[in-house]
Amino acid sequence: MLEKKEIQYEKTVLIGIITKDQNEVKSKEYLDELEFLTYTAGGEVIKRFTQKMDMPNSKTFIGTGKMEEVRQFIEANNVGTAIFDDELTPSQQKNIERTLECKILDRTNLILDIFAQRAQTSYARTQVELAQYQYLLPRLTGMWTHLERQRGGIGMRGPGETEIETDRRIVRDKISLLKKKIAAIDKQMAVQRSNRGKMVRVALVGYTNVGKSTLMNVISKSDVFAENKLFATLDTTVRKVVIKNLPFLLSDTVGFIRKLPTQLVDSFKSTLDEVREADLLLHVVDISHPTFEDHIASVNKILGEIKSADKPTIMVFNKIDSYQHLSIDEDDLVTEKTKAHYTLDEWKQTWMNQIGNNALFISAINKENIEDFKKRVYDEVRRIHITRFPYNHFLYPDYDENMA
Structure with a gap:
């Protein structure tokens, strides 16, 4: 054994x-x-x-x-x-x-x-390698003695482990080569996206570890890797999803994070193209996280940087099963009530109320309120589809939960 x-x-x-x-x-x-x-x-x-x-x-x-x-x-x-x-x-x-x-x-x-640990496909590994070399280039002086002393472990995967004599010229040549390789793959992926026809494209976006992959598994009945660690998903996964009889494309993208390295934003351009070319964004938020509002701001900042902030967006507040608020003793006059003490119902009466039916509250892992979620997504996808193909809107009547 x-x-x-x-x-x-x-x-x-x-x-x-x-x-x-x-x-x-x-x-x-x-x-x-x-x-x-x-x-x-x-x-x-x-x-x-x-x-x-x-x-x-x-x-x-x-x-x-x-x-x-x-x-x-x-x-x-x-x-x-x-x-x-x-x-x-x-x-x-x-x-x-x-x-x-x-x-x-x-x-x-x-x-x-x-x-570097999480990259599974050749494309993802190429993107990460490019970002690593771009980070490495200004740090070459003194880096090699560091590598001689420390072998393996965190921060030691990728370029620079085998050739101590690597210099700036070689690294620049490598960066140039990787950029050409990525440009060629980007061109292929652009063709693939154009070959998907005119189906409505929906992209899951959000901070890392908010449950995007779990949600994708629930609504697409696929088996996308999901784990309670940061950046479980690197490669964009695209699935054809059908709600009732209305098909659309759903993509799960890399999670965002505060202080996301600019090298990664640059090298993961094609991955982010799925967001740029989406017709609808599902912004997934871990409402159980104490600083989820900061996470929303970080995601919105990156969406702004990639010129996707103005897209139709549904806010999906996930993990309501894990949501806890701090209760206040009514007799405790010293404690001032803050957002940390809000119940879920109280949160719904804040700025979230202004988004109306574009704010959904679910638990992907427990499939709580998933039917409401599917109905809202169906309505929005149908609206976009009818705008694009006004002549065949009769194919997609109003959503009936019993037929979903």
Whole structure:
């Protein structure tokens, strides 16, 4: 009988700062997310370090006193990796590594590493490799001694592991080659999209880990990989879905995240084309997450960057089965009621009320309110379809739940 192999997690520490633009609450939220990213990449967070600063130290990101505190902890606890919550400049990374004498990653490098782990297809791997090389190029000085000392583990997948003598010219040539390869695949995918005919296209968008893939599995009866980790889905999955007798195309796209590396936005252009070319967006939100409003803002920001913010959108508030609010003791006059204390019904009376029937509340995993969801999607797809093909609207009568 084979013994079950235990997963070995890397011991890591997280480092963030508190500034006037990023207060203590916001800093904690970012570090919570960074810890989840670290876990997804295969790391175990032993300790977090934060420092209040007006702005990051240009040489070492944090102050010398705090840096010494981190160094002593790393040495005493045999920690192999320090992860910073913001992107480090090449000189900062070099200086920090010289002081801490361990593997140094920043948020961008960590996200790139997760993408490298999760890329399944040749196209996704090519996209990630391009983003990694673009991140690597300005960091070549000193990078190779770092790679000589540290082999394998988080942040070490992908380019640069085998050839220490790689220089800027070779990396630039590689970037050029990868861009040409991606451009060729993009052209093929554009042809594929054009061959889908005039069917209405619907795209699932949202923050990472909000349940898009689970929802897709429910309504398309497909088997898209879904997991409670960040960036479970990298490759865009497109399925033909039929609600009643109305067919349309549904695509599940890569999840967004705060501080998404620009290299990834660039290299995943074709994946995001599914969003650009969609007729309808289903913006899925994890309403059980305490900062879901920030997640909505982050997604809307990226939609704006890819010129898709004005598309017809249905807000799908998922995970109502997990929603919990903090109750307030009525006798407790000290506690001021905040959004953290809202019930689901109270949330529905806020700005969500203004979206009307474009705000849906479901549980994809428990299939709660899924019929209402399907009816609303059907109505919107039918409206778009009739606008496009006014002569055959009689083929699609009003939705009847018993026929769905």
